[in-house]
Amino acid sequence: MHEPVKLYSDQTQVQRSYMQSLILANRYQDLPSNKSSLKFFYENARSIRKPGKFDELQCVLKAISSTVHVIIITETWLRSEQDAKLHCLPNYTHIYNYRNDSRGGGVSIYIHNSIKFETSEEVYKDGNHYVWVYLPKYALHIGAIYKPGSTSVRAFLDIFSMQLESRKRSLVFGDFNLDLLVTDIDVKRYVHALEEAGFKILNKIDKQYTTRQTAATGTITILDHVSTDLTKNQFKFALLDSSSSDHKQIYLELSKYRSQTKQRIQYEAVDYENLHKGINDATYTNEENKYDYLENFINTHITDSKIYKTKIINLPKDDWINKEIIDMINRRNLLWQQIKADKRNEALKNKFIVERNKVGKRISADKSKYYYNEFMKCSNSPKKMWNLINTLAANKIKTTCAPPKIISDSQVITDGTKVCEIFNVFFSSVGTQLANDIHVKYHQNPGNTLMYRDGYIHDSTLTQFKPCTEVEITKIIDNLKTNSSTVVYQDCPKPLKIIRLGKYNADKPRPVKVIFQSPDTPKDLLKNKLKMHEPVKLYSDQTQVQRSYMQSLIVEIKRREKKRRN
Template sequence: MVKPGKFDELKCILSCFQYSLHLIILTETWLKSDDEANHYQIPGYTHYYNYRSTSRGGGVSIYVHNKLKHRLIEEQCTADCHYVWINLENYNLDIGAIYRKPDTTNLKEFLDIYSQQLYKRGRAVVFGDFNLNLLNMEFVTTYREILQGAGYKIMNNVSEKFCTRECVTSKTIIDHVSSNLVENKFHFALIDTPMSDHKQIYFEIINHKRIFNKKVQYEAIDYDKLYKTIQEWINKEIINEINNRNILWSEHKSNPKDEIKHEKFLKERNKVSEHIQQCKSKYYLKAFTDCINKPKKMWSVLSCLSCNRIKKEWVPNKIKTQNGLISDEKEICDYFNKFFSEIGSNLANLIPSKYHHSLTINKVTLATGSPKHTLSEITPTTTDEVGKIIDKLNTNTSSGLDGVSPKSLKCIKNIILDELTVSINKCLKQGVFPNSLKIAKVTPIYKSGCKLDV
């Protein structure tokens, strides 16, 4: 995944699909940090991942389409084996992505962890590079027994003809799909391309509806100008070159000893990789050149480029408390609320007692003490004052929890001004403030240190 051009090629291939894929699962991503993972994002998808920070290799990623309601339920790296589990709320379905390091020394530990995870799930489908060859019964007997005991069935067709990795000397099935959805029908296909030395797996639960790309109907628009504006660096020429390279790959695979076919494939492979990078560079160079004196458009281009750095939901899926780890969303919210409501007084109590009678501290305390006036004592407002406040609102700011934007408020000002003024004065007279306007959305932002600590 981190090899230059490889991820861009994946984007090119995804653009050819007539419908959106729910999930894209990658193994052996070779990611080494959160910052690096943030560089590999697919527009319209959320990226969940687990990486190995102590050594090279490994890693798994799950890209989930944002039209689905989803959440991370578990991710860990133990003994260089990776586990990521997410939940698709729309389907009441858990999805797992697993990578097991290719050695036999950690097999028992891996099977213990994996079996515990399987028993915790409800309806689930699990994908992974297990590095356990289903064609070799010597090492997979216990693995099969664990799956069977947890109610799971291997979806692969266990035959050399349907191997997931093939080289000159051997054929193996080390990439597996398993599920406990016994009542569902599936479509399972293997795709052989030069993107990886493993075959890609296409898996579809047949009775689940696909998410088709939404078609937007435009009116009174110059379509030539529109298409010119939205043209991306991915073009038909690149797609044709990828298809041609795949044909040469198939010819080479059918006759691996033919040096001429091998040479043709390598030449086309390198050509595709270079062309993708050239098209992408030229596209963004032209985009920056066209808006060199237009800061707003420049930021728009930068925003387009930063689709690799999507806005993250910083709310953690688990945090550490005095009583241990908690993962329930409501408990996490309550803990954050308790922490921030008490942090002021807790820090104040840490101030040495000799400073408690400090003149400076007393002045601050008096200045920020309880208000001496109530709402009912405030002078009523006027339509002129309310109108001026609305006129000064910044239309570039977002709407509040009520969903009313400053721009909308300005548009309907003359219609609501009298009634709005009456409502404000009524609240002042009765000494009340609307509860709905007391709500604030607070988002904790991770800065540094352990992500489990508040």
């Protein structure tokens, strides 16, 4: 896109307001930069697993003069949780959705750690990917969508329309594989769904502003685009042509953002001058040469010499990324743009191939040699060596990937509380399952399962377990929350959830409320040493099955009490 940028009468008010600052930058350093804006970077990567692709993304982010707060990647081609953890960016949190039933697909959102966020939705259905995050501070929803060209438009719009209707103040990035330059029935349905939800497309629908141009056929399309329902915000929008993919990159700035100040923390430190002065002025006598006395003397003066300091948390350094690599990427991208304008120029193509290979080799070489060279520089200086180790230790990639999820009974559980409950149930029953998996031939001969022979006296108390006493059990029960507690009894496959009413009193029975019915009969339940003191009360919120079970339990308790008295 060459200046001047023209305004057209068929543009919407939102498009006219932001198109005044729409640019196509030849260099990443030329992108607009406003410290008070929220910055987004979008790319259809066509696999970040391909060697060199993810490294180049880090170079691009370094080349942009200001911090990019949200990075959206479509077609990541990730296939597992391990793949996602291997493709984390320093100082960003990685939210992702992938598929492992076929090649390709996948979307990722990287949120800068200075911004708090919540993952509101992460879905893969009918071959389509949807990831939504929410930024509470800005009351802003961010969507990352990828719809392959082979999937049903109707099925996609059924889900996507509901997602748009349930969210206000949103920005949606994605590759929808719906060419906005074509006015077929599917595109009309898609645009109509956006309009019904109050969303407008920010891209200029014009052949001059395409987001994809295939190298083989020269076909131009607008498949990647951004839509929003924000009408009172100012945007800065840039298209970036890169040979890393046949899809153009998108850079977007949203105004009215307050920049994040560097985080400061307080920590304890020793004032060594005061420590030295205090020890010199103190009177030290230790005629018996006791180490305990010396230790206490030193610790006392260290404690007296402690002070509080404030430290600014600096961001991780970029290590191997340098200006030469960024300049090489810019030169390669410029050649790529020239090739698309002059496809028959073989000399230009050969020059581009040489430059492209240089970029890949330079990134690989600089990345592999950087750490070795840095260590060799300080091989004769231990102090510099430790400073380098501390610097590299600070460059930690955040491996925590959101959202947390676990698959149980063919269902994906993402709620944190439910995940904890699944682990509780698993660990409460895994012992019995493991014991049952031991072959029966080992049951008859304890020598196969015991580490020590009979009569062996253990010299460590940590290997011996004693049964809990009634006093210990009473203390544990008294410390349970008074609203509800879940207790698993011996030989009882399902837990009984009981509610204690009031504090424990040895002279006064404690009423209990059974919420979940036990699979055992009342007789078997009491046989398993479940002690319930009367009165056992019935509550109106119990189901009919629970009330019937409780009545049978009361009858069994009374029968036992009567038998004991007689």
